[in-house]
Amino acid sequence: MDIGALILACSIFTWIFLHRWNQRSRKGPKTWPLVGAAIEQLMNYDRMHDWLVNYLSKSTTVVVPMPFTTYTYIADPANVEHVLKTNFANYPKGEVYHSYMEVLLGNGIFNSDGENWRKQRKTASFEFASKNLRDFSTVVFREYSLKLSSILSHAAFQNQQLDIQELLMRMTLDSICKVGFGVEIGTLAPNLPENKFAKAFDAANIIVTLRFIDPLWKIKKFLRVGSEAVLDQSIKTIDDFTYSVIHKRKSEIEEAQEGPNNHKMKHDILSRFIELGKDPENNINDKSLRDVVLNFVIAGRDTTATTLSWAIYMIMTHDHVAEKLYTELKAFEQECAKEEQMCLEPCDETQDLESFDMRTKQFAQLMSYDSLGKLYYLHAVITETLRLYPAVPQDPKGILNDDILPDGTKVKAGGMVTYVPYSMGRMEYNWGPDANQFNPERWLKDGFFQNASPFKFTAFQAGPRICLGKDSAYLQMKMALAILCRFFKFELVKGHVVDYRMMTILSMANGLKITVSKRS
Numbered sequence: 001m002d003i004g005a006l007i008l009a010c011s012i013f014t015w016i017f018l019h020r021w022n023q024r025s026r027k028g029p030k031t032w033p034l035v036g037a038a039i040e041q042l043m044n045y046d047r048m049h050d051w052l053v054n055y056l057s058k059s060t061t062v063v064v065p066m067p068f069t070t071y072t073y074i075a076d077p078a079n080v081e082h083v084l085k086t087n088f089a090n091y092p093k094g095e096v097y098h099s100y101m102e103v104l105l106g107n108g109i110f111n112s113d114g115e116n117w118r119k120q121r122k123t124a125s126f127e128f129a130s131k132n133l134r135d136f137s138t139v140v141f142r143e144y145s146l147k148l149s150s151i152l153s154h155a156a157f158q159n160q161q162l163d164i165q166e167l168l169m170r171m172t173l174d175s176i177c178k179v180g181f182g183v184e185i186g187t188l189a190p191n192l193p194e195n196k197f198a199k200a201f202d203a204a205n206i207i208v209t210l211r212f213i214d215p216l217w218k219i220k221k222f223l224r225v226g227s228e229a230v231l232d233q234s235i236k237t238i239d240d241f242t243y244s245v246i247h248k249r250k251s252e253i254e255e256a257q258e259g260p261n262n263h264k265m266k267h268d269i270l271s272r273f274i275e276l277g278k279d280p281e282n283n284i285n286d287k288s289l290r291d292v293v294l295n296f297v298i299a300g301r302d303t304t305a306t307t308l309s310w311a312i313y314m315i316m317t318h319d320h321v322a323e324k325l326y327t328e329l330k331a332f333e334q335e336c337a338k339e340e341q342m343c344l345e346p347c348d349e350t351q352d353l354e355s356f357d358m359r360t361k362q363f364a365q366l367m368s369y370d371s372l373g374k375l376y377y378l379h380a381v382i383t384e385t386l387r388l389y390p391a392v393p394q395d396p397k398g399i400l401n402d403d404i405l406p407d408g409t410k411v412k413a414g415g416m417v418t419y420v421p422y423s424m425g426r427m428e429y430n431w432g433p434d435a436n437q438f439n440p441e442r443w444l445k446d447g448f449f450q451n452a453s454p455f456k457f458t459a460f461q462a463g464p465r466i467c468l469g470k471d472s473a474y475l476q477m478k479m480a481l482a483i484l485c486r487f488f489k490f491e492l493v494k495g496h497v498v499d500y501r502m503m504t505i506l507s508m509a510n511g512l513k514i515t516v517s518k519r520s
Helices: 003-021 038-043 045-056 077-086 094-105 114-128 131-158 164-181 196-210 217-223 226-258 269-276 286-316 319-340 353-364 376-388 470-487
Strands: 061-065 070-074 161-163 395-398 416-419 488-492 513-518
Touching: 038 045, 045 061, 045 070, 070 077, 077 416, 094 196, 094 226, 094 286, 094 395, 094 416, 114 269, 131 161, 131 164, 131 353, 131 470, 131 488, 131 513, 161 164, 164 196, 164 226, 164 269, 164 286, 164 470, 196 226, 196 286, 217 226, 226 269, 226 286, 269 286, 286 319, 286 376, 286 470, 286 488, 319 376, 319 470, 353 470, 376 470, 470 488
Parallel strands: 070 416
Antiparallel strands: 061 070, 161 513, 395 416, 488 513
């Protein structure tokens, strides 16, 4: 080795040594020259949510330098309120997030800022406030919850194993397609047909999430190799399905308007956006409708199904919760039947399959938007599930201008701030010494449900972007869980490993394999 090479090697070694030495008291991930914390983050990618829990339990704010940007992760409610409300205008989705997600979500409400977001938000808020949509949703959610119950009753009679997460994904996909777009796609049919759209949507979701820590994704995209090649094919499948739904719905609307029933307005969301598109000022075309469809799918399918999956897992692994919930549902059933003057058929383990399914239908008819509001413990079970297993475990925001967070952390324009609901629910400084325990009672006072600050319980976001579909999500989850937990017991298949999968939604990596048995 010549003297020049030796000097260069010594200089590089000294540079790296000094860089690492200066970090010995650093609270966040240790970094390397040029690549920042990318190496540690990539090594922990499959367990990133728990990796962040470890750091955020030691400091309410964690700064993670990356090769081309800096991520600042926050878990303190004061910081979250600053980002989501107080200085909302400084923390949009941003160009970086938009570029990562555009291939899947386009310019839809979850991937937009500024005037485009405000217009979609105004339209969507009007639709979600509609009593017609709420009543239509109640009927649809009841219908598909009963279809799921029927599949479970068959499994109980035949002692079959089920992947309940897959079934819930099918249920919520069918539901959102009916409520959102007025179409019946039938993935929850008894023979459980394969659905290419659902598989492609999951694949696309996983790949766009990987983009956040993969500095080579643009090169892969340009060369059409690796994960980006898979993404291209997945998007083609997604778009083929979505545009077919749009064209079919447009044709049905035109036929209805030309026929004798032209006074009847469809209550699904897509139909309302198609009607709005007839006004040129709204600037709504098929691509806009495509983005509306996919944004509602990710909101109405994935988030609800994953929350229901984690809720069932929590219920089956906490016997006292299962029994208390069952007791509430039995009391609810008796009270509602008395008010409706309904004579309930007997329910016992000796019933045949047809009689058992008829009994569940009887119970389902007692459930309306208003009557479900009486189930405070059920509401607490779902909310406690969302505290520990939020459907959206991380939510990044761009930074327009340099700013200082309430805890004194300086953030730079062009970087990203991410509030972390998964970590926030596990922090003792937010929830006390039992933060890691599943305890629905923390939400109840004198038997009634009590909300927490949306900047502390961030499962539905907060501030101007707070989730418009919150009530609709609770409605579907309560409808499904009320039927399932009233008539079934769940047991985890021996040896089945429950863990999350890294994607924008906190789904289970291996599904949720269970067996079911009837309750009387």
